[in-house]
Amino acid sequence: MFIMKNGLVALLVLMSVYFTQAGNRIIYTINDGWRFAKGASFGAKAEKFDDALWMKVNIPHTWNNLDSDDEIPGYYRGQAWYRKSVFVDKNKQNKRAFIYFEGANQETSLYVNGKFAGEHKGGYTRFCFDITSLLRFGEKNTFAVLVDNSHNPDIPPLSADFTFYGGIYRDVYLQFTEPVHFSTNHYATSGVYIRTPKVNEDEAVVDVTCLISNDSDSKSKIILENVICDASGREVEKTTSTLALPAKKTVTEVQKNIRIKNPRLWDIDDPHRYMVYSRVYNKDDFRLMDEVVTPVGLRWFSFDADNGFFLNGKHRKLIGTCRHQDYCKKGNALRDEMHVRDILLIKEMGGNFLRVSHYPQDPVVMEMCDKLGIVTSVEIPVVNAVTESQGFLDNAVFMAKEMIHQCFNHPSVMIWGYMNEILLRKPYKDKKKLEQYYLDVEKVARTLESTIREEDPSRYTMMAYHNDPDSYEAARLTDISMIQGWNLYQGWYEPDINEFQRLLDRAHRTYKGKVIMVTEYGPGVDPRLHSYSPERFDFSQEYGIDYHNHYLNEMKKRPFVAGSSLWNLNDFYSESRADAVPHVNNKGIVGLSREQKDTYLFYQASLSKAPIIKIGNREWKTRGGVVNTPENMCSQILPVFTNMEEVELIINGKSLGKKKSEDCIAKFNVPFCNGSNTVEAVGRQAGIELHDLISVDFKLIPSDLNQHEVSFSEMNVMLGSPRYFEDRKAGAVWIPEQEYKPGSWGYVGGTPYRRETGFGTMLGSEVDIAGTDNNPVFQTQRVGLEAFRADVLDGEYSVYLYWAELDSDTKKESLIYNLGAEATHSVAGVRCFGVSINGVSVLDNFSITREYGYARAVVKKFKVVVTNGQGLNIEFSRQEGEPVLNAIRIYKN
Known part of the structure; x- marks a missing residue:
């Protein structure tokens, strides 16, 4: 190592190195300007095929990105073609060419x-093909790619x-190398693997395994160099070795026992990474032939069944999220910077753990976890069930090997996962068939476990179960993996939230010596919904806080809970779901x-070390409510999230005083006036x-409604509901129902619609309401309603009545993910009724x-003229079955 004082000389040397390296290994994406068409287009693989009328797309691309936003059930699963012409320079004809x-x-x-190339x-894993023999250099080359997402029983x-x-x-990219290069054919990796058999504060031992291919027709003598x-x-260590490479062969060379004194460790708070520069030189003229750069983190870690997780000898409670690669109207076709933002969200939240679920994700995800100090588990998508076939087992094993080798060099990865809720969808009810199925599932589990431990004995293995321990014990799955992950939703799918901690204690007592993690938990939350009487399955922001607060506190109390990953970082599309947001699983803590x-x-307030103060409900830009103070204002609860001891809240320049935060939440009763309100939170510590x-x-x-201090202009009321709903597209707010009192407004008679489930009744319906993107307005109703009255002043009004029939006349398939919280079947029967407004029949x-x-x-919509102080009286007359009303809007014209 030496320092050049002449900046110009230094710059020229650096440029020389750059261009030398660039001349040996060239990598660039070919994402833009592909032609695309769905279906099995006959002859599309042919070079001269006419694709001029096909759609032009850029990669990343999915053909399903908008399917979950329509009202058509299901989504396209089948074949599609991509085609592109790529010019390849003639000066690359002596290189090896690969497509990734x-x-x-x-x-x-x-x-x-x-x-055919491969x-x-x-x-969900990377792959590459050697296309050297198929390319024509100095001219355009046609790439045709057939992709099929049809169901295949042999592919998880x-x-x-x-x-x-x-x-x-x-991304898709081309890579060009010299004929002698680090191998590309070992699970589409760089061909370099870093192991750290010994790490402590005094010394780290590094082993570097290099797979080097000689694709030329003659043997080659090389010098292999690894610089750390x-x-x-700053160069820390360097090692070299001389090798003779036979023609058309790949050779494995391991440089062992590279020692680093007093290493700077990779840690959550200081994710320091060393860089290993692996280089291949021609022995005769010392010409650089190939180079690969591999980040490496020096750390040691362990899990203990009673005391949890330790990193570099220090106890760490792992708290973080799971994550799906999904975004609004993009599906899973995300740009790199969108993946980067997601991992930054976890770090900014104060999280230190990511369960990459339920499949390996974009390489930049792991890179960001390395950079930010986020411990990760990665898993293959063996989910819900297995196919009892050798083909399924072979593909699962191959996926596991791809995952391990492609993520091997990431210091953030400490857990390999391979099954998630595998007994959720049992294919047989017959006892003997089910017993045989259990044996087949166990075979897959044990094969994957042994494969992973053989490929990488340095990390832990994990399987995630749902709350059916008897079945997992019957299949002998609870004793296989090193870590038990439990996906628990008590207080959401099951009614008793306190069953959560009882299940944790049971698992710790029952499975002696097993490490316990909570790998999923969380309620659905629609940020447009709010309630001051929150309950499970109301999808309100407020119930979400109550739920997460309970779970986080109970896990913190138990040192044997090594860590947790809430479900989920972000909302994600799931075609089969309905709920408040159709076709979306909205358990994400971001949308x-x-x-x-x-x-x-x-x-963020609970986990961050830096001081945090954030006013809650911050995206509830359009609020509303009924006057409930002597000053003709509406007082509503507003949370402030902070890790500071005390917070002051100021509304429209007037202080509401200071409050202590409890569990990082301070709640204020805030009097809102009509129109614009400014709310400020101040924390001092x-x-x-x-x-x-x-x-x-x-x-x-x-x-x-007869007083003049607050003029009436409109009201939007959801019947049978205690919730507030913000219609963001219209800038409107829907408020809960209330019972009628003279001089005011409200319903007369009837009861709220509540659906029967396997665990008691729940608010409203979970069905997708066609013809609207405001499901919550239509998913509740008052049944047996006699009237809705509003004692408005004289004038012209528009009255909007909202309906949707919530009781089906046909049986629908139960959604297995609701785990018993699915509504039991109810039949609408015949429902006929009449509606009159101020004595005039409008519907019969x-x-x-x-x-x-x-x-x-x-x-x-009905236009009504109110005269003689009669107000609005909407009456419902029963003719057959019970009248219903889901919502009402009254607008003064």
Whole structure:
């Protein structure tokens, strides 16, 4: 090592090195300007095939990105073709050429200039093909790629609670190397593997395994060099060896026992990475032939069944999230920077753990976990069930090997996972068949366990179970993996939230010596929904906070819980779901577009070491409510999330005083006035002062419609519901129902609709309402309603009545992921009723299902002139069955 004082000389040397290296290994993407068409286009692999009328797309690309946003059940699973012409320079004709796919779902076949180049099975791992012999240098080359995301019983996953997007949804790039190069044919890796058999604070021992290919026709003598540099670029150690490479062979060379004194360790708070520069030189003229750069983190770790996780000898409670590669209207076709932002969200939240679920993800995800100090587990997509075939087992084993080798060099990876809720969908009810199925599942599990431990004995293995321990014990799965992951949803799918901690204690007592992690937990949260009487399955922000607060506190109390990964970092598409947001699993703490929900702010305040103060409900820009203070304002609860001891809240310049935070939450009763409101939170602690500010547009509804201090202009009321709903597209707010009192407004008679489930009743319906993107407005209703009255002043009004029939006349398939919380079947029967407004019949013999069918949004608007102080009186007359009303909007014209 030496220092050049002459900057110009130094720059010239660096440029020389850069261009020398660039001349030996060239890598670039070919993502832009592909032609695309769905279907099995006959002859599309041929070089001269006419694709001029095909759609032009850029990669990353999926053909399913909008399928979950429509009202058509299901999504396209089948074949599609991609074609592209690529010019390849003539000066590359003496190099080896490879094409890399970072991910294509799920079966891929490649043709180059009409000739078959290779195929790959599996949608979530990288693969590459040597295309040297198929390219024409100095001219254009035609690439034709057939991708098929059809169900294949031999390829995991068979089913899962996420959409199986088809397409080339990660980068595609070309790579050119010298004939002698680090191998590309070992599971599409760099051909370099770093092991650290010994690490402590005094010394680290590094072994570097290099696979070197000689694709030339003659033997070659080379010098292999591995240089280890620290993060500043300072050389720490260097080792070399001389090798003779036979022609057309790949040789494995291991340089062992490279010692680093007083290493700077990779840790959560200081994720220092060394860089290993692996270089191949021609022995005769010392010409650089190939180079690979591999980051390496020096750390040691362990899990203990009673005391949890230790990193570099220090106890660490792992708290973080799971993550799906999914984004609003993009599906899984995300750009690199979008993956980067997601991992930054976890770090900014204070999280230190990511369960990469349920499949290996984009390489940049692991790179970011390395850079940010986030411990990770990675798993293959063996989810819900297995196929009892050798083909399924072979593909699962191959996926496991791909995952391990492709993620091997990442210091953040400490756990390999391979099964998730594998007994959730049992294919047999017959006892003997089920017993045989258990044996087949056990065979897959034990084969994967032994494969992973053989390929990488340095890391831990994990299997994730759902809350059915008897079945997993019957299949002898609970004693196989080193870590037991438990996906627990008590207080969501099951009614008693306190069963959560009882299940944890049971697992610790029952499975002696097993490490316990909570690998999934979380409620659905629609950030548009709020409730001051929160309950499970209401999808409100407030229930989400209650739920996560309970779970986090119970896990912190138990040192044997090594870690947890809440479900999920982000909302994600799942075609089979309905709920508040159709076709979306909204258990994320951020939304599909990465809006931060209150649950994210709660974790940020709970986990961050730096001072945090964030006003909750911050995206609830349009609020509303009924006057409930003598000052003609509406007082509503507003949370402030902070890790500071005390917080002051100021509304429209007036202080509401200070409050202590409990579990990182301070709740204030805030009096909102009609129109614009400014809310400021101030935290002061140890000489630090933090401020947060939000603006709220509040729509105030008078409690007495005859008084003039607050004028009435509109109200939007959801019947049978205690919730608030923000219609963000219209800038409108829907408020809970109330019982009518003279001079005010509200319902007369009836009861809220509640669906029967295997665990008691729950609010409203979970069905997808066709014809609207405001499901919550239509998913609740008041049944047996007699009237809705509003004692408004004289004038002209528009009255909108909202309906959807929530009781089906046909039996629908139960959604297995709801684990007993699915509604039991109820039949609508015949429902006919009449509606009159101020004594005038406006609807007679009205049947929702006869005219519109089941679960379809219906809105009828009536113009009404109110005179003589009579107000509005909407009456419902029973003719057959019980009248219902889902929501009402009254607008003063």
